[in-house]
Amino acid sequence: MKIAIVGLGLIGGSLGIDLRSQGHEIIGISRQANTCQIALETGVVDRASMDFEIVKNAEIVVICTPIESIAPTLTKLIPYLTPEAIVTDVGSVKQPVVAACYPLWSNFVGGHPMAGNTKSGINAAQADLFKGAAYVFTPTPETNAIAVEILRELALSLGAIPYLCTPAIHDRAVSLISHLPVIISASLIATCLTTEPDTLDLAQKLASSGFRDTSRVGGGNPELGVMMAKYNQTELLNSLSIYRDRLDSIIDSIERKDWHNLEQILQTNQAARPKFLKD
């Protein structure tokens, strides 16, 4: 197939490497001439350009830009798309993206490959980035079932595990397991920073694996943290509201010295956590 990738960063570049190695013809589009050149030189794409005209006759177009640019990018692409072209994206939030893009292009299917690492840019692109990772597609009830099936097969060909759900359920689930952890972890670091110098000094010396793990996502990339709060605001605030209730209930147990209730909560957690972990 002829597959166009718009935005050649870590995700777009890694998609190019894997799909090209399967024999697909890969067309790359980037806003930067330098990125196009690197993508060509490193074999990530067959052809690359800063001009959207290059997507002509592509059967699948994957928009790998930051979330805020997805719909504007689709608008610029439309003049060059054949009517059958399937367009998907890789944004980490789906309701605003699908709401903006589906009316523009009926063969648009929201997508979210849940892969990545701490690096970014075309030079971080790597083979097999999606192997074993979840890849969520969020069709609407009206979405062409064949388009969804073609993308599902493409995800499988990357070694990813495809899931189908509504944009709302996707956004709610990632607010719980991805965005909420960032905020509660950030609040932990912020709490430690309010303490008096002697205690802060000792806390820094004594902190070990428990603190390291619980503070990791809250001490990560600030731009990513803001982006997820901005684009998944409603679901994140809803998850935060439930979180505050659960936290208050535990604080209440500790205040009342209801150790039995605290132990029950912790026992339920201990039993439930393995269901969230990959085998």
Next chain:
Amino acid sequence: MKIAIVGLGLIGGSLGIDLRSQGHEIIGISRQANTCQIALETGVVDRASMDFEIVKNAEIVVICTPIESIAPTLTKLIPYLTPEAIVTDVGSVKQPVVAACYPLWSNFVGGHPMAGNTKSGINAAQADLFKGAAYVFTPTPETNAIAVEILRELALSLGAIPYLCTPAIHDRAVSLISHLPVIISASLIATCLTTEPDTLDLAQKLASSGFRDTSRVGGGNPELGVMMAKYNQTELLNSLSIYRDRLDSIIDSIERKDWHNLEQILQTNQAARPKFLKD
């Protein structure tokens, strides 16, 4: 030196292995005959008994029982101690332990070696458990300085990094970096479990490293979680109160769409977190 270890679990047993290998004479006391036998057979101790009389003439006594048994154990030990004997403990909370033990024995110095793993019991005892770990001692202003210095040297001989501070600063610091993470992590798991079945199912499938790390200590040993809340209740509640303020302030920024403020908080966190991590 003649060193007695009361309570031969992971910590007591591992202390025995390291100190005996340095040439100290190690006396073990356990409530269970079977534990005494294993400690003898595996070379953790030179002699072992269920009878406290065996500690006679010990220069240092390390009480390695659960927190609630530390003061009662000291009371039982006193009839057999020589006046110069230095007594320390390994409990993870220091204010209630020091308040109960120092009036009983003026050569008592609270201690907290911050080492361990997920295993417990004499069979989990291992060499070099304390290598590179923080080892906190919490003398009072009246504590014999020589006793503190002897214990500090002992910690250094284990390869641990000794720190001296007041019991209050110790308890405040561990409430921040060890006990608070358990509660906020537990509240995260509890939040996910309140969601409707479709979202919970997808959340379990999509959860990856961010959720795994942030939920780890909240899905751990329930008895340990209850114990730290029980014995460090005041400091933990104080830390939780500050945490709620920090959390509310972030929630407020998200509600008001004050992305600039959210980004500043996350930038401060990103810059501050490395100071809590070991080199």
